[in-house]
Amino acid sequence: MRLGLVIDLDTCVGCQACAVACKQWNTSGTTGPLSDLNAYDADPTGTWFNRVRTFEYNPQDAPESGGTKTVHFPMSCLQCEDAYCVSVCPTGATYKRKEDGIVLVDQDKCMGCNYCAWACPYGARELDAQSGTMKKCTLCVDRIYDEALPEAERQPACVLTCPTSARMFGDFDDPDSEVSKTVAARDGQALMPELGYTPTNSYLPPRKSVHVPIIETIDNKQAVSGSAERWINKLLGL
C-alpha cells in the first residue's frame, strides 16, 4: 500500500480550509498540539503541516494556454518513496512505515536538530517551538485507521473538508483507486523529481484551456458600418 494525496491545481481556490482543518485535527492526536506563538500579537507564528501559497503562472505560450493563471498551491508532506529526511535523521525518530508508506516522526525520539527539515525540498517539516521536536503531516494516520469513525470519514481532515474536492486520498499501488485513475487521466506530476526523492503525492496541473477559433461573420474592414465607426473614432480622437 502506498498512501498519499492528489492535489488538483485546477480546482483549488485557495480557501485555506484544508490548512485550518489540518491545524484543528492536530490540536491533539499523535503529534500533539501544534504550537502558536504570539497568536494575538503583531508577529504571530506557528506550526502548520499544510500551507497553501498562491502563485501567478505565466505560461508564455499564449494564446493556446489561455494566458496568465492564479494557481493556489497547497503543500504538505509528499510522503516520498526515497524519503531522504528518513535517511539523514540521526536518532531514528523519523521513519517510513512499510505497510502504507506514511512518513512519521516519533515525538519521543526526536532531538530537534532540524536536519530532516534541511533535507526536505518541499518545506514539509517544521520545528515546533514548544515541544522542541520536528513535526509534519501524518496523513491523518490517527483518522484513516480509526474504527470508531464511520468509513466515509476515515480520510485525512484536509481531504474531507475541501469544498471544491481538490484533494483526493488513496492507495497509489491500487490501479483502481481514485488517485491512481486521476493521476493517469490528468497526467499528475511529482514536484522536483530531479532530486530523486520520488514523492508519492501527485499534483494535477491545470487543464489546458482549448483555444476556440472564432468565425468572423462580418469583416469589419469591409463593412460600411465599420468604416463609419472608424471615421467617428478618428474624429473623436479615440
Place this chain on the structure above:
Amino acid sequence: MRPVFSVIAFTVLSGAGYGMFCISAILSILNLDSGWPMAMRIAIAALAFALITCGLFCSMFHLANPVNAWRSLSRIRTSWLSREALFALAFYPLSALWVYQWLYAEPMLVLSIAVVLLALVTVYSTGMIYACLRTIRAWNTEQTPGNYILLALASGSFIVYAFCAMSGIHAPVLTALVLAFTGVAAFAKLAYYTWLAKIPKTKSSTAFALGTGEVKLIDTGHSAGNFLTREFGYRIGLSRALLLKATVILLVFIIPVAAVVFKVAALTSVFIALAMMGGLLIERWLFFAEAEHCVNTYYK
C-alpha cells in the same frame, strides 16, 4: 540558511582541535618532535582536547530537545550526523591513548597513524553532514568536506606552529606544512567562492508541476514569518558578502602565511592564531549565510 552560532563554533573549534592532533601525530610519525619539551606537549594536547570538547558542547545548543541527543548514535548506516557523532566519541579514547604514548612512552607508529586517520575521518564526516544534502546547491559538492579538512589542517597546524614559536623551537618541516596546508586551503576556498558565484539561483521549473513558464509568488498564505522563512529565508547582501570574504582571506590565509614567511615574534603569532580562528568563524558564518535551500523556490 540562517547561520547558527552553535554549529559555526562547533565546526571551527573542533576542526582546529582535530587539525592540531593530526599535525602533531604526523610530526610524531616523521620523528620530528623529539626535541619538543614536555610542558609544550601537555599544553598542545590540553588545548586540542579543549577545542574539540568545547566544540561538541556548543553543538548541543543547536538541539531543541537535547534530552534525546544520546539517540544520535543510532543511525550510522544512513546518517552522516550519526557517523560524525560516533567518530567524535571514538576519537576520545584513541587520542587519550596517543597522548599518553606521546608524553610518557616510546612512539607507536600504529597509534599515530590511527589518530591521523580518525581525525581526518571525523572532519570529513562533519563536512558530509552538509554536503550530502541535495536540497542545498551551495553545499552539495565534494568541495565542502574538502574545505572542512583543509581548513582544520591549516588552523590546527598554525596553532601548533605558534606553540613551537613560543617555546623557541625551530621546526622547518612544520613551517613547510603550515605553508602547504594554508596555501592549498586558500586555493580551495577561492575556487569554492568562484564556483559559488556561478551556480544558478534556485529556480526550478519542476517545482510547480505547471510546465515551463514564469511562476511568481503572490501570497505566502501567512501574514507573518514561520519556521521555513526563519530557517531558510536568510539573505545576505552582495557587498556585505564580498567584504566578509575579503576579511576571511586576510585573516585566515594572508596574515598567517605572512607571519610564517617573515618569522614574526612568538607572541605575535599567538595573536595571529586567534585572529585566524576569528576569520574561520566568519568563513563558517558565510558558508551558512550564502547557502540557499531549494524550498525558497516556493517563496519567490
